[in-house]
Each structure stands twice: as C-alpha cells, then as structure tokens.
Amino acid sequence: MALAAIAIVARCSPLSFPKSNFSPLARVLVARSSSSFKPHLRRYKAMASSLSSSGTAAKTERVTAPYGSWKSPITADVVSGASKRLDGISVDGDGRLLWLESRPSESGRSVLVKEPEKPGEEPVDITPKEFAVRTLCQEYGGGAFSISGDTLVFSNYKDQRLYKQSLHLKDSPPLPITPDYGGPSVCYADGVFDGRFGRYVTVREDRREDSLNPTTMVVAVGLGEKDIQEPKVLISGNDFYAFPRMDPKGEKIAWIEWGHPNMPWDKAELWVGYISEVGDIFKRVCVAGHDPKHVESPTEPKWSPKGELFFITDRQNGFWNLYKWIESTNEVLPLYPLNAEFARSLWVFGMNSYEVIQSDKQKILIACSYRQRGRSHLAIIDVLQSSLSLLDIPFTDIQDITSGNNCLYVEGASGVLPTSVAKVTFNDEKSEIIDFRIIWSSSPDSLKYQSYFSLPELIEFPTEVPGQNAYAYFYPPSNHVYQASQEEKPPLLLKSHGGPTSETRGVLNLSIQYWTSRGWAFVDVNYGGSTGGKRKGGWQSSMHYWRLCWWVYNLSCSSI
Known part of the structure; x- marks a missing residue:
C-alpha cells in the first residue's frame, strides 16, 4: 500500500543517525532526558487503552509478535472504500439540513441529501440520478449549490449549467437557468440569491475564448427558466473573485477579489458595492486590502440581519481574526483579537467558518470556529x-458551520470520529449546548475498528526561527490483539503534508490506522509555514523539521 510523501525510517533508536547531521537545536533536544516525555506518553497510553477496551467485550491475553508483523482487519480495501466526501452543507426554509456528499459507490457522483423530518427516519436524496452537483470553477470547485426557502440552485457536473429545483415539489425536475454553450466551457460557483431583483448572483468562469486563461467575473443570473438570458455582468476587471454576498435589503454587495501573481492568502481585497434601482453597481468602496501599510488577505464577508458587515482578515497579528466594518468612517474593528486562525486558506469556494446567530439591540452573537x-x-x-x-x-477539527433553528450544524472530526455533521442545539440564551447529535458520517462503518485505533498526540517543538514552533501528531502502534517485547522498538513512518497552506489536523484517517494497527509508529508533521500557525513566516524547508521530529519521537518511542 502506497502513501504519498512518506519517509520510512529505521527502528526508533537514538543511535540510528549521527548527531552531526542535525542542527545545534536538534542536538539540544537529543541531549534532553526522555523522562520529560514519559508523563505525556503515559496519558496517551491510558487513552488508547480505554479506547481499545471499549470495543471488546472482555480483555484477552495479547499475542507477542514483532512490531510491523501484526495482523489487522483495516485492509487496503477498507481504507480505499471507507469514506464518502462532504462538499458543503446548508439549511432550507424548513430549518432542515442539506448536505452534498460524493459517493465512491457511484463513481464519485455528488448528491444533495436532505435531513429526515424525524429522528430515525432515512435521509432523502434530492438530486435526480441523471444529475450530479459539482462545479469546475477555478478547478478546485466548491460552492456548487445554494438554497433560499424551498428553492435550490446548483451547478450540474456534466454541462456546468446552473439549474433551479423546488425542494417541496418532489416530482418537479431541475430546470436550467443559464444558456447552453455546447459544453462545460462556462462554470459557476459561490452564488447567493438576490431577493430584491429576483436573481442569482454568482462567480462565473468563462473559458470560451481562452481555456488556459479564463475570464472570471461576478454575474447576475435570472431565475426564470422559460426565457433564459445571458447573465448580466456586475463585477469584472480583476483576475479572481469569491464570496459575492448580498446585504438583507439587496442594496449592497460585498465580495473578495485578487489578481496575479498573488494567491488569496497572500494579498486580497474586500470591496462593497452599492446597487442602483436598476440593479447595477454605481459606487464601490474598498473595505480592506487597499492600504499599503497592511498587506492582508481578507476572506468570508457576511452581512448580519441588521445589515452589519463582518469578515475575517489577518492585518494585525498574522492570524485570520474576525472584524467588523464601520460604514460611516470606512474603518474596520477587530471583534476579539486572538493568536488563532478563524478561517482556512481559500482553495475552494463556499467555506463558512462563522454565523451571526443573534443580532438585536441587546446582543450580537457570532458562532465561530477557530484553530x-x-x-x-x-x-x-x-x-x-x-x-x-x-x-x-x-x-477536535471543525471545517464548516451553518445555523439552523436554535442550533448549529457543524462539520467536524476527531481522532476517533470520521468526518461528520453534527446538530448542536443551544439553550434559549445560547449560552450552553443541550444536545449534540451526529446527523451524517462519512464512514459510519469505521467505528467497528475502533479497538484498533491509535489516538493522535500533539507534539510541539522549537524551530530554527526564533520564537516559532512547529507541530506534529504522533500515533503509537495500537492493536488490542498484539503486543511487542519490551526490548523492541517500533519502525517509524514520517509524513509531510503537501502545500504551504495546508495542515495535518489529527483526525481519524484509516490510511494511518492501516500502519499503526500493524505495529508501526506514525508521525504526521506540521512543518514551519503550515496553516494553523502564524503564516507570515512563509514556506520553510521541511527536511530540518523531519530530522528534528525524528529525534523527538525517538525519545517518545523509547517510552512505549
């Protein structure tokens, strides 16, 4: 079984590599006594023991066998066929959840599914079998559908046209609302409804003139399916756009834009446009990203029910934090400064890291996730x-959240839970959670292997950059049937995630459990520059951190 970006290292022994290969900082770590790691590992082993015992009716004597030779039911077939992928969540006019899932059993077809009306009932597929909900906009897609009341608009994978569908009329087929260009040469994503003018405002990517350098703009699409018109261009001129968001009255629109050579996490701009009586933008104001003193990357603008504009940017401390726009003075104010990330890198459309759940004279409450x-x-x-x-x-890991009726729907995972969507219900004051219930799971069958799971343990270690630390997750060998002799040390796998804006997140991953259940130790490294830490340090070489991690986990393995 192959794993990308894996270094297979010899047995965990502090004599395997000469110390001269490492930096002075690494040699300092090697010189430390391994006793400092033992309480850390004891806590971890207690957690793993509790998890293993929960999946077996009675404890049995373990078989002693060398690390790496243990037998495991987590096979390559189990790993490759275990998970459905989640590509977005939303709530309809009845307050019920809809989610977009990609199904391996249907060759990856993406289907919208609706939460059952009563607990215990089966979810309902919304997407007819001849359709698949997916957009190719900016290659990575995302934001392929949007809902307002009982009206759904989605991008169909085969022809990339937008279709409108009623959620209440079961026999009502999806109907196209964008022109047929003879193929998937025009894509749409990240759309919202404009109730004032009865239209759908969305990002459009047009490849008709140049497939290698498509033109991107924000357009308005009429919602009438009988007389399909060419979409009306609202915003154009820059290379990329995302997050077009209408205010509650339909009088203003916010959006994010950026241009070559920048990526949206390097430098972007947040704009607000004022909409005329005929639906055009007659005035524009740059809210964030225009000041040369602040090289920032704003993202995720959102209007409150009262018409206040909130967004996330990294202008002050290098972390994506929440801000509010003061329209009268065109100033922005931080809501709660924190050295934490309240957003993720904008690789896909439609990300949703926070929701305004109350906005009145007494309180303005924002439910949010941060890392x-x-x-x-x-x-x-x-x-x-x-x-x-x-x-x-x-x-322990949260992706997107969306608000329902006195509840939140949260997409998340943990070391023992696969990617799932949970319904989180508040009390009336929204001060505490009174119910947590899993609505959807990407891999419900994976829990039958939980007695084999290895729990990730977060390790933090210094780098050569003063004041900056890097992180990794350590997974010890775990199998309730086997044990190794006390003298033996396990083989170790090191993994480095791809991309300077990515991050390993310490959640249940059967491709890791495949190895740990066979007696391997596994280290998943968040090297310097990974998302989740202060990003202004930029991309840094991962090999130094691999060496550094190797020595740290040498000490850890010696305590197993």
Whole structure:
C-alpha cells in the first residue's frame, strides 16, 4: 500500500543517525532526558487503552509478535472504500439540513441529501440520478449549490449549467437557468440569491475564448427558466473573485477579489458595492486590502440581519481574526483579537467558518470556529461585550458551520470520529449546548475498528526561527490483539503534508490506522509555514523539521 510523501525510517533508536547531521537545536533536544516525555506518553497510553477496551467485550491475553508483523482487519480495501466526501452543507426554509456528499459507490457522483423530518427516519436524496452537483470553477470547485426557502440552485457536473429545483415539489425536475454553450466551457460557483431583483448572483468562469486563461467575473443570473438570458455582468476587471454576498435589503454587495501573481492568502481585497434601482453597481468602496501599510488577505464577508458587515482578515497579528466594518468612517474593528486562525486558506469556494446567530439591540452573537495549537474550537463571540465563550463538543477539527433553528450544524472530526455533521442545539440564551447529535458520517462503518485505533498526540517543538514552533501528531502502534517485547522498538513512518497552506489536523484517517494497527509508529508533521500557525513566516524547508521530529519521537518511542 502506497502513501504519498512518506519517509520510512529505521527502528526508533537514538543511535540510528549521527548527531552531526542535525542542527545545534536538534542536538539540544537529543541531549534532553526522555523522562520529560514519559508523563505525556503515559496519558496517551491510558487513552488508547480505554479506547481499545471499549470495543471488546472482555480483555484477552495479547499475542507477542514483532512490531510491523501484526495482523489487522483495516485492509487496503477498507481504507480505499471507507469514506464518502462532504462538499458543503446548508439549511432550507424548513430549518432542515442539506448536505452534498460524493459517493465512491457511484463513481464519485455528488448528491444533495436532505435531513429526515424525524429522528430515525432515512435521509432523502434530492438530486435526480441523471444529475450530479459539482462545479469546475477555478478547478478546485466548491460552492456548487445554494438554497433560499424551498428553492435550490446548483451547478450540474456534466454541462456546468446552473439549474433551479423546488425542494417541496418532489416530482418537479431541475430546470436550467443559464444558456447552453455546447459544453462545460462556462462554470459557476459561490452564488447567493438576490431577493430584491429576483436573481442569482454568482462567480462565473468563462473559458470560451481562452481555456488556459479564463475570464472570471461576478454575474447576475435570472431565475426564470422559460426565457433564459445571458447573465448580466456586475463585477469584472480583476483576475479572481469569491464570496459575492448580498446585504438583507439587496442594496449592497460585498465580495473578495485578487489578481496575479498573488494567491488569496497572500494579498486580497474586500470591496462593497452599492446597487442602483436598476440593479447595477454605481459606487464601490474598498473595505480592506487597499492600504499599503497592511498587506492582508481578507476572506468570508457576511452581512448580519441588521445589515452589519463582518469578515475575517489577518492585518494585525498574522492570524485570520474576525472584524467588523464601520460604514460611516470606512474603518474596520477587530471583534476579539486572538493568536488563532478563524478561517482556512481559500482553495475552494463556499467555506463558512462563522454565523451571526443573534443580532438585536441587546446582543450580537457570532458562532465561530477557530484553530489553535493543533486543535479546532467552537465558540460564541459576544460582539458588544467583546468576549468569547467556548462550547465543548467532541470534535477536535471543525471545517464548516451553518445555523439552523436554535442550533448549529457543524462539520467536524476527531481522532476517533470520521468526518461528520453534527446538530448542536443551544439553550434559549445560547449560552450552553443541550444536545449534540451526529446527523451524517462519512464512514459510519469505521467505528467497528475502533479497538484498533491509535489516538493522535500533539507534539510541539522549537524551530530554527526564533520564537516559532512547529507541530506534529504522533500515533503509537495500537492493536488490542498484539503486543511487542519490551526490548523492541517500533519502525517509524514520517509524513509531510503537501502545500504551504495546508495542515495535518489529527483526525481519524484509516490510511494511518492501516500502519499503526500493524505495529508501526506514525508521525504526521506540521512543518514551519503550515496553516494553523502564524503564516507570515512563509514556506520553510521541511527536511530540518523531519530530522528534528525524528529525534523527538525517538525519545517518545523509547517510552512505549
């Protein structure tokens, strides 16, 4: 079984590599006593033992066998066929969740599914079999559908046209609302409904003139399916656009734009446009990204029900934090400064890291997720009090959230939970959680292997850059049937994730459990420059950190 970017290292022994190959900092770490890691590992082993015992009716005597030779039911077929992929969540007019799942059993076809009306009932497929909900916009896609009330608009994979579908009329087929250009040469993504003018505002990527250098703009699409018109161009002139968002009255639109050679996490701009009586933009204001003193990358603009504009940017501390726009003075104010990431790098459309869940004279509450020190947190920010309250849920990694009726739907995972969507219900004051229930799981069958799971342990270590630390997750060998002799040390696998804006997140991954259940130790490294830590340090070579991690986990392995 192959794994990308894996270094297979010899047995965990502190004599395997000469110390001269490492930096002075690494040699300092090697000189440290391994006793400092033992309490850390003891806590970890207690967690793993608890997990293993929960999956077996009674403890049995373990078979002693060399590391790497253990037998495991987590086979290559189990790994490759285990998971469906989640590509977006939303809520309809009835307050019920819809999610977009990609199904391996249907050759990866993406299908919209609706939450059942009553617990215990089966979810309902919304997408007819001859359709697949997916956009090719900017290659990576995302934001392939949007819902307003009982009306759904989605991008169909085969022809990339937009279709409108009623969620209440079961026998009503999806109908196209964009022109047929004879093939998937024009793509749409990240759309929202404009109730004032009865239209759909969306990002469009046009490859008709140049397939290698497509033209991107924000357009308005009429929602009438009988007389299909060419979409009306609202915003154009830059290379890329994302997050077109209408205010509640349809009088203003916010959006993100950026141009070559920048990526959206390097430098971008947040704009607000004022809409005329005929639906055109007659005035524009740059909210963030225009000041040469602040090289920033704003993202995820969102209007509150009262018409206040919130967004996320990294202008002050190098971390993506939440801000509010003061329209009268064109100033921006931080809501709750924190050395943590409240957003992710904009690789795909449609990301949703926060929701305004209350906006009145008494309170403005924002439910949000942020990532700090290798773990995601769910929290509520009280804007008027400038305070943050943590909410305790089983997820250690959170992707997207969306609001429902007095609840949140949260996409997340943990070391023992595969990617899932949970319904998180609040009390009336929205001060605490009264119910947490899994609505959807990418791999519900994976839990039958939980007695074999190895729990990730976060390790933090210094780098050669003063004041900057790097992180990794350590997975010890774990199999409730086997054990190795006390004198033996396990073989170790090191993995380096791809991309300077990516991050390994310490969640259940059967491709890692494949190895650990066979007696391998596994280290998943977040080298310097990974998302989740301060990003202004930029991309840095990972090989030094691999060496550094190797010595750190040498000490860890010696305690197993």
